[in-house]
Amino acid sequence: MKKQIILPFLLIFFTAALWGGNFTPRSLLVSDSYMLRARGCDANYWNPALLNRQTKDIWLPVLNLGVHVGNNAADLDLYNYVMDREFLDEEDKNHIMDAFKENLALSLGGQIALFGFTTGNVALSSSVHLNAKASLDRTYLKLLLFGNGDGSEVFNFDETDTNLEGLGYFDVTVGVGDILIPLPETVPDIKFGFAVSALGGILNTTTNSFEGHLSSNLDGFNFQQNVKQLAGAGGYGAKAMLGLYSEPIKNLSVGATLDNAIGFIRWGMIREELDISISVDSLYAIDLLEDIEDIYSYEISQEKTDSYTSRIPVELRFAAQYDFPQASISVDYIQGFGDSPETSRQARFALGAELRPIPLISIYLGYGTPTRNYPWRTSLGLGFNVGILEFGMGVQSIEQFYPGYTSKGIALANYFNIRF
Amino acid sequence: MKRFLLALTAALLLLAACNISKPRIPSWDVDLTVPLLNERFFVSDLVDSVNIVIGTSDVLTITSTGEASTPDFGKVSFNPELSIEDLVLISGMDIPFLIPLEDPAGSVFVSYGHLFQGGLDFQAQLNEPAQITVKFPDIKSATGETLTLNVNGNTGWQHKDLADYTFGVENSGVILNSLRMNISIQSLQPDGTPLGIGGIRLQNNLVFDHLQGHLYDFRREVAGTYTTIEIEYPEDFEDAVELQEARVFMTLTNQLGFGAAFHGKIRAINEKTGQERWIDVLDDDGLPFGVEPADINGPKITELSFSEGVSTVLQIMPNKVELVDGYLIFNTDSGGSIGFVHATDRVLCKYQVDLPCHFVLNEHEFTMPTPSVIELSHETQTQIMNRAQSVALTLGMINRIPVGASITIYFGNTESIDIQNPSTYSFSKQATLHSSEYTGPDVNEEGEQFVHLALDKEELRLFSNPRVYLLAAISLEPSLGPVIIHASPADYIQIRGMLSVKLRVSE
Numbered sequence: 007m008k009k010q011i012i013l014p015f016l017l018i019f020f021t022a023a024l025w026g027g028n029f030t031p032r033s034l035l036v037s038d039s040y041m042l043r044a045r046g047c048d049a050n051y052w053n054p055a056l057l058n059r060q061t062k063d064i065w066l067p068v069l070n071l072g073v074h075v076g077n078n079a080a081d082l083d084l085y086n087y088v089m090d091r092e093f094l095d096e097e098d099k100n101h102i103m104d105a106f107k108e109n110l111a112l113s114l115g116g117q118i119a120l121f122g123f124t125t126g127n128v129a130l131s132s133s134v135h136l137n138a139k140a141s142l143d144r145t146y147l148k149l150l151l152f153g154n155g156d157g158s159e160v161f162n163f164d165e166t167d168t169n170l171e172g173l174g175y176f177d178v179t180v181g182v183g184d185i186l187i188p189l190p191e192t193v194p195d196i197k198f199g200f201a202v203s204a205l206g207g208i209l210n211t212t213t214n215s216f217e218g219h220l221s222s223n224l225d226g227f228n229f230q231q232n233v234k235q236l237a238g239a240g241g242y243g244a245k246a247m248l249g250l251y252s253e254p255i256k257n258l259s260v261g262a263t264l265d266n267a268i269g270f271i272r273w274g275m276i277r278e279e280l281d282i283s284i285s286v287d288s289l290y291a292i293d294l295l296e297d298i299e300d301i302y303s304y305e306i307s308q309e310k311t312d313s314y315t316s317r318i319p320v321e322l323r324f325a326a327q328y329d330f331p332q333a334s335i336s337v338d339y340i341q342g343f344g345d346s347p348e349t350s351r352q353a354r355f356a357l358g359a360e361l362r363p364i365p366l367i368s369i370y371l372g373y374g375t376p377t378r379n380y381p382w383r384t385s386l387g388l389g390f391n392v393g394i395l396e397f398g399m400g401v402q403s404i405e406q407f408y409p410g411y412t413s414k415g416i417a418l419a420n421y422f423n424i425r426f
Numbered sequence: 427m428k429r430f431l432l433a434l435t436a437a438l439l440l441l442a443a444c445n446i447s448k449p450r451i452p453s454w455d456v457d458l459t460v461p462l463l464n465e466r467f468f469v470s471d472l473v474d475s476v477n478i479v480i481g482t483s484d485v486l487t488i489t490s491t492g493e494a495s496t497p498d499f500g501k502v503s504f505n506p507e508l509s510i511e512d513l514v515l516i517s518g519m520d521i522p523f524l525i526p527l528e529d530p531a532g533s534v535f536v537s538y539g540h541l542f543q544g545g546l547d548f549q550a551q552l553n554e555p556a557q558i559t560v561k562f563p564d565i566k567s568a569t570g571e572t573l574t575l576n577v578n579g580n581t582g583w584q585h586k587d588l589a590d591y592t593f594g595v596e597n598s599g600v601i602l603n604s605l606r607m608n609i610s611i612q613s614l615q616p617d618g619t620p621l622g623i624g625g626i627r628l629q630n631n632l633v634f635d636h637l638q639g640h641l642y643d644f645r646r647e648v649a650g651t652y653t654t655i656e657i658e659y660p661e662d663f664e665d666a667v668e669l670q671e672a673r674v675f676m677t678l679t680n681q682l683g684f685g686a687a688f689h690g691k692i693r694a695i696n697e698k699t700g701q702e703r704w705i706d707v708l709d710d711d712g713l714p715f716g717v718e719p720a721d722i723n724g725p726k727i728t729e730l731s732f733s734e735g736v737s738t739v740l741q742i743m744p745n746k747v748e749l750v751d752g753y754l755i756f757n758t759d760s761g762g763s764i765g766f767v768h769a770t771d772r773v774l775c776k777y778q779v780d781l782p783c784h785f786v787l788n789e790h791e792f793t794m795p796t797p798s799v800i801e802l803s804h805e806t807q808t809q810i811m812n813r814a815q816s817v818a819l820t821l822g823m824i825n826r827i828p829v830g831a832s833i834t835i836y837f838g839n840t841e842s843i844d845i846q847n848p849s850t851y852s853f854s855k856q857a858t859l860h861s862s863e864y865t866g867p868d869v870n871e872e873g874e875q876f877v878h879l880a881l882d883k884e885e886l887r888l889f890s891n892p893r894v895y896l897l898a899a900i901s902l903e904p905s906l907g908p909v910i911i912h913a914s915p916a917d918y919i920q921i922r923g924m925l926s927v928k929l930r931v932s933e
Contacts (some may be wrong), residue, residue: 086445086447098454224461226461226464289461291460409444
């Protein structure tokens with residue numbers, strides 16, 4: 007039996023999402039090709055050089071938010087494929103396994119704008135960022151679907167494919183822009199801006215170690231799993247962003263940003279390391295007749311650790327945008343210098359377009375190129391420009407051009423700005 | 427404008443409307459391998475210290491012990507049947523006589539003896555009145571006084587009860603061939619005057635409860651107790667093995683001061699087959715074993731053993747072994763030394779029959795007499811039928827014992843499984859465990875051999891019955907020669923087992 011779910015119903019409530027990247031709600035609508043599109047409070051997070059006296063806006067609490075949920079393997083098509091079958095034969099199981107490359111990575115997160123306003127070329131804003139990533143080795147799925155076979159295989163697990171990461175913090179950001187860099191007249195104007203963020207750490211967790219193996223054969227059932235999960239709550243930190251903007255030729259703008267300079271959050275209020283160790287050595291079914299406590303060893307300890315610092319790696323962006331009378335197209339190049347829930351070492355591109363068939367409506371399109379940990383996605387958004395009000399909504403589809411059967415995830419966002 | 431918005435909204439709705447199937451879990455098959463056991467079964471674990479022991483050189487030995495004993499030796503008696511009636515009685519004279527003390531059968535010679543029962547008779551026929559005193563210096567009362575008879579005038583035969591009197595001198599070492607008797611006569615007649623005649627008779631049994639002297643060819647029966655061997659041999663096991671050695675050990679404790687020759691038989695009985703065999707207890711020369719006499723320090727222990735022919739007797743795999751027809755022939759040794767015996771003395775006998783596991787194995791199949799039964803609950807039947815698609819048992823075995831066998835298990839749903847009639851069972855599975863002597867491709871470098879038993883879906887249907895019967899038939903692997911089973915820590919069968927199941931996962 008099938009049932010209908012109309013995704014747009016949900017769009018009323020949610021906006022903007024990201025997958026392992028920094029974002030504001032409107033950036034989702036163009037798949038993060040947003041550096042040169044950001045204005046007002048958004049520029050605080052995308053390119054503070056774009057803060058200027060001509061564009062003033064106010065973020066209202068909660069009305070700018072976004073959530074995302076997704077994975078790197080399963081989609082609705084696969085779900086229906088499984089659910090429509092009474093029995094999964096070998097071909098079906100292989101079809102499921104083919105969907106999982108190395109692991110099943112889950113991502114869940116969101117951003118909520120708390121407040122924001124601009125005055126002159128200065129902006130003050132605040133938002134909450136929540137991101138969680140979990141990854142499960144596809145070997146677990148293999149065990150579930152195929153079992154352990156003839157027992158000849160030893161199954162190994164490590165933190166590369168099985169881990170849990172979580173980061174939540176809020177920021178209070180002050181940005182200053184529209185600073186003209188003194189250059190010779192022959193050189194086009196280049197504006198500079200910067201933003202400084204004070205960060206308050208809400209929570210953080212990371213898998214420090216995940217090592218294990220499993221085998222079951224004539225040598226007995228052997229299983230070992232060691233997990234070290236670090237958790238922190240209550241911290242402080244800071245980061246800074248530097249931005250450049252220029253319009254070398256008419257309608258063509260270019261920019262560059264360096265984000266997360268000196269980015270860190272130091273966790274000090276609560277910091278615990280959970281250490282779980284489970285070991286079963288050469289267990290045979292006949293041993294189960296004995297006292298079960300002699301069969302396995304299980305240790306769990308939770309110790310307070312020293313204060314530690316989560317580094318937020320530096321991220322470099324370059325962007326270009328060309329404006330037409332009723333449209334604009336843009337391309338952003340993103341290069342992180344470290345892996346974190348918000349950054350990646352692997353470079354990617356984001357392409358965006360805004361169509362304005364009439365001044366009242368903006369249609370947003372976006373495409374993000376994939377990396378190993380960042381699946382490609384498209385985005386589609388609809389915005390309304392009614393007087394001083396700008397509001398809209400959008401949806402991002404992971405690994406499908408539109409939200410549908412083969413989407414690996416979805417992000418929803420809305421925005422509501424008062425711009426004057 | 428309105429048209430455009432309507433078109434865009436419709437496009438979004440169409441794109442985003444998805445069919446989502448109702449959540450439910452499909453079924454699928456998984457292959458699971460579950461390790462079952464990894465055990466070493468040591469030969470020494472068979473030792474029960476009663477019927478199965480570790481013998482010389484760590485050889486596993488089936489043993490049986492028993493006891494036997496003579497009854498109390500009892501009293502030694504004989505009747506001298508002596509009668510002397512022409513002793514001339516002369517007045518005023520002390521006349522010494524020697525009365526022969528002999529066992530007419532020649533079996534008993536007394537050096538010293540305590541009489542439990544016995545007596546003598548004396549009479550005098552006088553012509554004149556006289557006082558007659560008869561003394562027996564070799565016969566003492568319990569208080570050590572010499573036996574003295576006083577006769578006054580003519581008398582008939584006077585009987586003297588000799589119970590509790592002793593003959594001879596204890597530990598004198600001298601055989602008392604005759605009893606001294608002194609007759610003294612006082613009368614009014616001149617000395618030297620014949621007064622008449624006298625007589626003495628020893629015609630009652632002299633019954634000694636303690637005797638020192640010589641005994642010849644004295645026989646005493648040995649009554650034994652049988653002993654059982656609590657070992658459940660497979661049926662027809664006696665046809666599968668040829669015993670190479672067996673030995674009987676005997677320990678005889680002799681409380682008598684006389685040596686003896688032991689006679690008897692060891693009888694073995696297999697009550698299952700009704701077979702019965704026995705062997706005479708004889709030494710390597712075919713003669714009865716001698717039992718040493720006790721000495722003044724106490725009983726003497728004689729240990730003896732023999733093996734000739736014993737394995738033949740035990741080949742029937744008896745469950746009962748006993749000592750039968752046992753008796754002892756006591757004799758004074760050839761040196762003629764004085765022996766001794768009390769009425770309560772015995773000869774105690776402990777015997778042990780040892781059957782070392784040293785045999786030749788013949789190719790022979792024996793079948794368990796009755797099938798084993800596995801009872802399956804309805805829930806278990808359902809689970810097996812619904813979930814188990816196939817089952818396979820893999821065994822990795824290291825056999826350090828020089829015995830190999832093939833086992834065939836017949837599976838059926840009735841009790842009446844006849845391995846000769848395939849219609850009486852559903853299917854059978856065979857596995858072979860080679861002996862430690864085996865060298866061939868079935869055993870890897872570590873000495874491990876593998877057995878793989880698989881049940882397919884069709885065969886698993888048998889387990890939809892509430893009872894499944896299993897009948898095992900074991901065929902021993904013939905040995906290349908005699909083999910010995912040791913019970914040291916290095917003698918074991920190690921079995922590692924794992925179960926491979928194709929299991930259906932479903933709601």
